[in-house]
Amino acid sequence: MNETARISRDASPSLMGRTLLALHASGAHRLAPKSLAGIGVIFMLHRVREDDGAAFAPNRILEITPSFLEETIGTVRELGYTCMSLDEAVTRLEKGEHGERFAVFTLDDGYKDNLTDALPVFERHDVPFTVYLTTGLPDGHAEIWWVALERAIAAANAMRIALPGNEISMFTRDVNEKNAAWNRIYWALRKLPEHEMRTEVRKQAMMHGIDMATLTRELAMSWDDVRTLAAHPLASIEAHTANHFAQKRLSSSEARSDIERGVARMEAELGYRPQHFSYPYGDPGSADERDFALAEALGFRSATTTRKGLIQPRHAKRMTSLPRLSLNGDFQDRRMLEVLLSGLPFALAKPLRSLGID
Numbered sequence: 265m266n267e268t269a270r271i272s273r274d275a276s277p278s279l280m281g282r283t284l285l286a287l288h289a290s291g292a293h294r295l296a297p298k299s300l301a302g303i304g305v306i307f308m309l310h311r312v313r314e315d316d317g318a319a320f321a322p323n324r325i326l327e328i329t330p331s332f333l334e335e336t337i338g339t340v341r342e343l344g345y346t347c348m349s350l351d352e353a354v355t356r357l358e359k360g361e362h363g364e365r366f367a368v369f370t371l372d373d374g375y376k377d378n379l380t381d382a383l384p385v386f387e388r389h390d391v392p393f394t395v396y397l398t399t400g401l402p403d404g405h406a407e408i409w410w411v412a413l414e415r416a417i418a419a420a421n422a423m424r425i426a427l428p429g430n431e432i433s434m435f436t437r438d439v440n441e442k443n444a445a446w447n448r449i450y451w452a453l454r455k456l457p458e459h460e461m462r463t464e465v466r467k468q469a470m471m472h473g474i475d476m477a478t479l480t481r482e483l484a485m486s487w488d489d490v491r492t493l494a495a496h497p498l499a500s501i502e503a504h505t506a507n508h509f510a511q512k513r514l515s516s517s518e519a520r521s522d523i524e525r526g527v528a529r530m531e532a533e534l535g536y537r538p539q540h541f542s543y544p545y546g547d548p549g550s551a552d553e554r555d556f557a558l559a560e561a562l563g564f565r566s567a568t569t570t571r572k573g574l575i576q577p578r579h580a581k582r583m584t585s586l587p588r589l590s591l592n593g594d595f596q597d598r599r600m601l602e603v604l605l606s607g608l609p610f611a612l613a614k615p616l617r618s619l620g621i622d
C-alpha cells in the first residue's frame with residue numbers, strides 16, 4: 265500500500281488535480297526539458313477493479329479501473345515508451361542502456377483483482393507486470409488494516425479510539441464526518457509503533473464486527489492464485505515482506521526478519537528466490553537509508569519506494585531506492601498522466617510544496 269499518495273493529508277486531491285490540469289492546459293509540460301522525463305517510469309498500482317461508487321472510500325486512491333489501466337498503456341505507447349518487465353528495465357538501468365523510454369507496471373500487496381481484473385488487460389495488450397507480494401496475505405495472517413479501518417468507519421455512527429496521549433472521539437454519521445474521522449484516526453495510527461497500531465485496528469475491527477481474517481481472504485490472492493499468476497509468461501511475483509510492516513519503524517533485526525520470512529515463504533511456495541523488492545508504504549517515514557542498505561545486503565537486484573519520480577540515469581547508483589509514479593485513483597485522467605510523465609511536476613515539487621501541494 266502507498267501512503268505518499270495520500271495527499272489529502274495536506275491538500276485536497278482536487279487541488280493537486282487542478283494543478284496538473286492547469287499545467288496541461290498551459291502546455292508547459294510539452295516545453296519542459298526532455299531530460300526531466302528521464303529514461304523510463306515504474307508505475308505503482310495496488311488494486312484494479314470497477315469503481316463501486318461508494319461515497320466514503322478513502323482507499324479509492326489505491327485503485328484504478330481496468331479501463332484507465334488500458335488507457336495508461338495506450339498513452340505510454342503513443343508517447344513512445346516500451347512496456348517491459350521490471351527485470352529488463354533494471355538490467356537496462358544497470359548497463360546504462362538508454363534507448364527508448366521504458367514503462368514498467370508494478371502492483372503492490374497481492375490483491376485478488378490483480379488476477380481477475382488486471383491480468384486480462386495486461387494480456388490483451390501483451391504487457392509484462394510485477395506483483396510485489398506480502399506473503400502474510402495468502403498465508404492469512406497479514407492484515408489489510410487500512411480497509412478494515414475504512415469499513416469500521418463506514419459502519420459506525422461514532423468512533424472512539426484511545427491512543428497514548430491522544431483520545432479521539434468523533435461522530436461518523438455522514439460522509440463528511442467519516443472523511444474527517446478517517447484523516448484524524450488514520451494518521452494518528454500511522455504514528456504508533458507497528459505492533460501497537462495493529463493492535464488498535466484489531467480492537468476497532470472487533471468492536472465494529474469486522475473479521476480481519478475474512479477480509480484478507482476476500483481481498484487477497486490465495487497461494488493457488490499466486491501460483492497461477494507466477495506461471496503466466498507476462499507476470500512476475502517479487503517480494504513485499506511477510507507482514508507489511510513499515511521497515512523504518514522496526515528494529516534492524518525485525519526489519520530483516522520481516523523481509524527474510526517473506527522471501528522464505530515465496531521460495532517454499534513458488535520455488536524461486538525473488539530478485540526485486542518493494543518497501544511497504546515506501547515513503548520516507550517508512551523506508552530510509554538503513555533499509556536501502558539492508559535490501560542491498562540481502563541481495564535484491566532492485567527495490568522500489570513510493571517516493572514520487574521518474575527513473576533517471578543517476579538511479580543506477582542506488583538500485584535499492586528507485587522512485588515510482590503512482591497510478592492514483594483520484595487522478596484517472598490522461599492529461600494528468602501526460603503532465604506527470606513530462607517530469608515537470610517533480611522539477612516543480614519544491615515551489616509546489618511551498619504552496620502546500622505535495
Ligand SMILES: [Zn+2]
Nearest residue numbers: 265372373544
Ligand atoms: Zn504495500
